[in-house]
Amino acid sequence: MKKIFLIVFGFTISVVEAQAGSENVSYSTENIFMRANRPTTKEYVIDGNPYTTGEKFNKVMIKGFSKDVQDLRYNAYEDEMEFKNGEELFYVNKGTNIKIQFPDLKKTYESLTYTYDGKSKSGYLVLLVDNPKFSLYKREKMELLKGEKSTNSYTKDANDYYAKETDLYLVAKDKKFSKFPKNVSEASGIFSIDKKELETFVKSNKINFNKEPDMIKLVEFVNK
Template sequence: MKKILFITGVLLAQSLFSQETDILNVVTTPDGFYSKPGRVRKEDRKIDGSPYVNGDKFEKVMIKDYSKNVQDLRYNAYRDEMEFEIGNELYNANKTEGLKVNFPSLKKTYESINYSYDSKTNSGYLVLLVDSPKFSLYKREKMELMAGTRSNNGFTKDANDYYERDKDLYLVAKNKKFSKFPKNVSEASEFFSVDKKELETFVKSNKINFNKEPDMIKLVEFINK
């Protein structure tokens, strides 16, 4: 596998971000993850709440085969983008299929992946919970933009639009085919092609709750053994 190196350099007029006067120290990559990114468009209205499920702070990241000298990132769950900042400007990193971005402080790894679910094809980031050649478990985090309300009298103020977190979606992947995590033992037995009685015994002895993330992880790890 070709080693991916980061180059820290001074970029001028025909540089990464086409800025005519600024001199920037920017980390770039041959595969394009940080190069030629799209500048994030600023909202032209007041929106309450935050599109960031992990907070607004940019965090240190680790990416396999990359130098440690990389831009700090944060995940925008509304736009489904990894953002980084240079000066006062905000940029989206380019999506690179299969790239895994580990946030050590958050104990979370996001994978950039093309996947199909509910008859729709998506290209975005999923939280990788179980990584296995058999069954992998992912979580989709999503923020929705909800409409505010307009005041119908002169005594109350209009309410701004606001971000609201959608329910996390858990997906099981096998051979790049994604399916919603099963709801119960019967569905799990059929989906994973395992003996129902054996699965029932495991679920009962480990008090598995099909709606709790730690139990989902435990179940998929058991299936993969």
């Protein structure tokens, strides 16, 4: 079984590329490449955090690799999986179609290159329904917003802060992605299913097109 060592300095690591004076250095272990990223330290304070999995590093499982891997967390602002070695943070290289399971969180992230809205995109998506017919994904994203300036001399300026963007739900078929439908009419076209049949299912199950559990239930229905 392959082992994945995310920059464990006790093992033999060969340098693939390095630039003098650069903070980004690429290393390789057996068959896995890791990017050693040290994010630039901010001189100002940012409120909140960019992690949709929480600040804690969690156990993960990656199919085809040893279970003895570093704990990870997802940085939704940078769209990167982070791990820690000593006091330094590093990013994991994004391998296409690599699935990273967080058992304790009951979440699976997949690193994908895909087409959406006529453009080629790449990054981590949360896998909600995995099916050859129709799959369902969720894109999580954090943005960094500017804090407000104080209007008087008695209060301090508000810090910049992380804010979670509205999750984007995507339906995938044949590697093409489309936004999850808003209603029965859109769903009928996207899923190529009879509108009356779909309408009956939606009404009898009280499907809400804006709620994740109902989205999952709907995709699982059209996959039958």
